[in-house]
Amino acid sequence: MTAAERIMHRCDELAAVSALEDGILRAYLTEEHRRHNDLAAQWMEQAGRRAATSYWVWQDAAGNQCLRIEGREPGLPGLLIASHLDTVPHAGRYDGILGVLAGIEIADRLGPHAAKLPFALEVAAFADEEGTRFGATLLGSRALAGSWDPDWLALTDSDGISMEQAFRDFGLDPARIGEAARRPEQLVGYLEAHIEQGPYLEAAGRALGVVTSIAGARRFHITVHGEARHAGGTPYERRQDALVGASQAVLDIERIGRERQAVATVGQMNAHPGAVNVVPGRADFSLDVRAETDVLRDQAWDAIEAALAASCTQRSLSFEVEEIHSAPTVFADGQLMNAVAAGIRATGDPEPMPLFSRAGHDAMAVAEIAPVGMLFTRCHDGISHHPDESITVDDVAYTLDALEQAVWHLAEHSGQTGEPR
Ligand SMILES: [Zn+2]
Numbered sequence: 001m002t003a004a005e006r007i008m009h010r011c012d013e014l015a016a017v018s019a020l021e022d023g024i025l026r027a028y029l030t031e032e033h034r035r036h037n038d039l040a041a042q043w044m045e046q047a048g049r050r051a052a053t054s055y056w057v058w059q060d061a062a063g064n065q066c067l068r069i070e071g072r073e074p075g076l077p078g079l080l081i082a083s084h085l086d087t088v089p090h091a092g093r094y095d096g097i098l099g100v101l102a103g104i105e106i107a108d109r110l111g112p113h114a115a116k117l118p119f120a121l122e123v124a125a126f127a128d129e130e131g132t133r134f135g136a137t138l139l140g141s142r143a144l145a146g147s148w149d150p151d152w153l154a155l156t157d158s159d160g161i162s163m164e165q166a167f168r169d170f171g172l173d174p175a176r177i178g179e180a181a182r183r184p185e186q187l188v189g190y191l192e193a194h195i196e197q198g199p200y201l202e203a204a205g206r207a208l209g210v211v212t213s214i215a216g217a218r219r220f221h222i223t224v225h226g227e228a229r230h231a232g233g234t235p236y237e238r239r240q241d242a243l244v245g246a247s248q249a250v251l252d253i254e255r256i257g258r259e260r261q262a263v264a265t266v267g268q269m270n271a272h273p274g275a276v277n278v279v280p281g282r283a284d285f286s287l288d289v290r291a292e293t294d295v296l297r298d299q300a301w302d303a304i305e306a307a308l309a310a311s312c313t314q315r316s317l318s319f320e321v322e323e324i325h326s327a328p329t330v331f332a333d334g335q336l337m338n339a340v341a342a343g344i345r346a347t348g349d350p351e352p353m354p355l356f357s358r359a360g361h362d363a364m365a366v367a368e369i370a371p372v373g374m375l376f377t378r379c380h381d382g383i384s385h386h387p388d389e390s391i392t393v394d395d396v397a398y399t400l401d402a403l404e405q406a407v408w409h410l411a412e413h414s415g416q417t418g419e420p421r
Pocket residue numbers: 084095096129194361
């Protein structure tokens with residue numbers, strides 16, 4: 001079995017670890033989390049044993065599964081290769097998983113050669129990126145980056161179980177989460193391989209791409225107020241239909257997104273009181289806005305807000321906006337981008353395709369304490385967060401080759417005398 005085949009096989013093994021009978025779901029601090037950590041620990045242990053230097057396999061205080069292999073001397077800062085093993089409900093089998101398994105495979109492949117590296121090699125399987133159980137996202141990588149918010153412990157899941165209780169049930173002490181935090185001087189950099197979750201590599205006929213930046217989303221909860229009235233008795237001239245106003249906003253949002261090189265999405269909408277024979281007096285909807293730069297994204301939002309104001313005025317409606325999330329665009333580090341590009345060139349692609357990520361990734365959290373770089377792997381039709389997520393074994397092989405070469409490129413260019421293989 002080749003290394004790429006082994007990754008595909010492990011992806012299938014992880015896919016069988018699920019809280020659902022008819023799909024994949026692995027959420028934070030659950031039995032599935034424990035089982036995927038057990039598998040990762042076993043694979044990390046195998047990889048660690050191939051090293052000629054000391055290695056450690058451990059679960060950190062936030063439930064992330066970790067591996068560290070010492071470099072040419074003990075105690076050097078680490079190059080961390082990581083991604084996540086948790087999923088959305090009815091997920092595919094590669095989002096996050098590919099990056100974790102590729103990290104483990106790189107550790108395995110380097111084997112005794114890890115002792116030549118001018119840094120330690122570290123791998124992490126983050127336990128929560130998607131925020132499926134508690135709503136807040138990137139919990140694993142934020143714990144590692146030291147940006148954990150203690151208020152999150154009060155968040156509850158759909159069964160009313162608080163995160164604090166979930167920590168205890170899992171066997172972790174919520175008071176010790178801070179111990180998962182790493183300091184900037186402990187890391188030389190962070191590398192993450194991830195499926196693209198978009199169609200651009202496939203359209204360009206490329207297996208791999210080098211990520212330039214990760215778009216930061218702004219998310220809003222918007223409420224349109226009108227007046228609830230009898231559906232039969234209220235003529236159009238008298239209506240203040242909040243749902244019609246919100247629907248107009250959805251069309252404006254799509255138009256503005258297209259016009260301004262942003263992507264703006266309404267993913268949730270509710271009408272109140274929600275009866276078949278009542279004109280909706282209130283409509284609530286979500287909005288997620290992203291673009292390549294924060295300036296483009298903010299301009300798109302300004303235009304959306306202006307359009308909303310204009311259409312509400314015209315329909316005698318009012319609206320309220322609550323911004324529930326805002327993250328700045330995170331840029332990949334120049335040296336790590338060079339390393340990823342050099343890795344991709346080594347696979348036979350002379351001009352690696354640059355891409356910005358429209359989806360959020362663990363790299364965004366880790367960027368607070370380390371320079372980050374990401375490599376995208378082609379996925380069929382850009383489908384992700386769906387059972388049809390699909391990658392090829394050949395592309396996985398390219399991913400491994402590129403990552404391994406990226407590690408050696410960093411070793412050679414890290415300013416220390418790393419001896420290339
Ligand atoms: Zn992911």
